[in-house]
Amino acid sequence: MNTVTAKHWSWQDTLGVYLREAGFQFWELVRMPGFSLPTLAFPTMFYLFFGLIFGHSGSGSITTYMLGTYGTFGIMAPALFGFGVSVAMEHERGILALKRVVPLPPMAYLFAKVVMAMLFALVIVILLFVLGAVFGGVVLPRREWLGLAATLVLGTLPFCALGLAVGVRTSGQASAAISNLIYLPMSFLSGLWVPLRFFPHWLQELATALPAYHLAQLSLGIIHMSDNSSFQQHLVYLVVFTIVFLWIAQRGWRRIQDR
Amino acid sequence: MPGNADTLTTIAALKSVSKRYGSVTAVDRLTLEIRRGEILALLGPNGAGKTTSVNLLLGLAGPTDGKAELFGRAPRDVAARRRIGAMLQGAQLGGHARVHEMLALYSGYYLDPLPRMETLRIAGLEGLENRPVVKLSGGQKQRLLFALAICGNPELLFLDEPSAGLDVESRRGLWAAIRRLKEQGRSIVLTTHYLEEADALADRIVVIHCGRVIAQGTPAEIKNTVAQRHIRCVTGLSAVQVKMLPGVTAVNSDGERLDIVATRPEHVLFEMLRLDPALQDLEVTGAKLEEAFLALTDDNREAQAA
Numbered sequence: 001m002n003t004v005t006a007k008h009w010s011w012q013d014t015l016g017v018y019l020r021e022a023g024f025q026f027w028e029l030v031r032m033p034g035f036s037l038p039t040l041a042f043p044t045m046f047y048l049f050f051g052l053i054f055g056h057s058g059s060g061s062i063t064t065y066m067l068g069t070y071g072t073f074g075i076m077a078p079a080l081f082g083f084g085v086s087v088a089m090e091h092e093r094g095i096l097a098l099k100r101v102v103p104l105p106p107m108a109y110l111f112a113k114v115v116m117a118m119l120f121a122l123v124i125v126i127l128l129f130v131l132g133a134v135f136g137g138v139v140l141p142r143r144e145w146l147g148l149a150a151t152l153v154l155g156t157l158p159f160c161a162l163g164l165a166v167g168v169r170t171s172g173q174a175s176a177a178i179s180n181l182i183y184l185p186m187s188f189l190s191g192l193w194v195p196l197r198f199f200p201h202w203l204q205e206l207a208t209a210l211p212a213y214h215l216a217q218l219s220l221g222i223i224h225m226s227d228n229s230s231f232q233q234h235l236v237y238l239v240v241f242t243i244v245f246l247w248i249a250q251r252g253w254r255r256i257q258d259r
Numbered sequence: 260m261p262g263n264a265d266t267l268t269t270i271a272a273l274k275s276v277s278k279r280y281g282s283v284t285a286v287d288r289l290t291l292e293i294r295r296g297e298i299l300a301l302l303g304p305n306g307a308g309k310t311t312s313v314n315l316l317l318g319l320a321g322p323t324d325g326k327a328e329l330f331g332r333a334p335r336d337v338a339a340r341r342r343i344g345a346m347l348q349g350a351q352l353g354g355h356a357r358v359h360e361m362l363a364l365y366s367g368y369y370l371d372p373l374p375r376m377e378t379l380r381i382a383g384l385e386g387l388e389n390r391p392v393v394k395l396s397g398g399q400k401q402r403l404l405f406a407l408a409i410c411g412n413p414e415l416l417f418l419d420e421p422s423a424g425l426d427v428e429s430r431r432g433l434w435a436a437i438r439r440l441k442e443q444g445r446s447i448v449l450t451t452h453y454l455e456e457a458d459a460l461a462d463r464i465v466v467i468h469c470g471r472v473i474a475q476g477t478p479a480e481i482k483n484t485v486a487q488r489h490i491r492c493v494t495g496l497s498a499v500q501v502k503m504l505p506g507v508t509a510v511n512s513d514g515e516r517l518d519i520v521a522t523r524p525e526h527v528l529f530e531m532l533r534l535d536p537a538l539q540d541l542e543v544t545g546a547k548l549e550e551a552f553l554a555l556t557d558d559n560r561e562a563q564a565a
Contacts, residue, residue, distance in 0.1 A: 007370050017367060024356065024364045031355035094350035101317045102368045103340035258320055
């Protein structure tokens, strides 16, 4: 018993807690094959099929374009499933309550999950970049490689907010189902699988309402392949989208805080 | 630490706390004090408000009315939480992390955690350090929950239905561990719906029913309040006659034998033998705890109605 102790809690201790929590969450997900395999395999597989095998024209323009679109497709999964669904699951299993009675700073849990989603996104981005550079003839200035990677990794944030908004309102099972219903149709409708210019006009209009469309266009803008040039408009949309869904998530989060 | 002036210190309290969920009142103006160094058992049937009381003390639920305090602070204060540990009901551990990794993570939340080997030993998890959590049996997961609750070297430990789902042997082990933790000077709050468990462990029992405290005292005092015996015998006395005797709460007749429920069996028997020296085939047994409980809650209802 140490009712009297010389030790004090320092900011380094707090930092350590944040980092360990994030590391633990990351490895938990990596070791969960039901999550990590599809999350890593689908974007790389699609990129391999549609970009490298069917789309390879030799110039590298299609494979470069698809880095932006499949990159966006790839980073959405850890945000929606690794973050949102896992919060719903842990809430359902009483783990969230356990995390709340330990002296974990209230935000550390969510922070850890966001960092984990970003780390996962980074792994996906690196896999796609390697495939593109080695097999797809993608050549970009270093500045653009880094800019694209940063955009995609930070691009998990709006989808983390969306995932959390769903996750705090639903059971684990339901949030997985709902997230899939958001993920796959939104990917298609945002032109992540098939470029939007092959879509009828009204579907192209619809796409502008979707966050995945804006992130893809933002990413393509970095590598000068955007369908339009309104870089700021996409950024503003994503920031507003993130704030709105964080607000929605926060209300649900507060509700599940009271057992 | 026993005998120390510290034992009178209140380290956590609910002060006239009410908790309502919509129209349901889970806890009703409940006042509760936890003193340093004691094992306090919250005893009551399912749905009595035990878990809600614990959740209020832990800050998992916010009071609708009144105030909850943990070491003089709000229960949601991180500094207060560094001094407690909690084993929650129904937490389902899982995942591919190994036992020692999970312990390391949870120990890391605290300023001065117990050494890993000691936590493992107290919780009875030795030899399972390298097992993935998902591969643990139900009982082992329960012990891991216990380990996570104690790993931070808590001054105050909350155990919500700690023996739920444990077999007899594991329950004994858990009881021994709880006693050892108390000997180290820790305070412990546990909820249970077994009088036997509260009796075996607690210094003080608070009986909760319908969100209110209906009795509190030492285990001996509580048992006295609820102590009931069945007296079975063949007698010439009628059920009505026996029912009149002081201390008799109920009488049933199966035509041959009377089955008498009494709070003071010695007195009742003495009276009966005086009235009917031919009384035979005598059998006195302890009433089931559930019956004792019902008696207590019935008394309370009558007291409230009066």
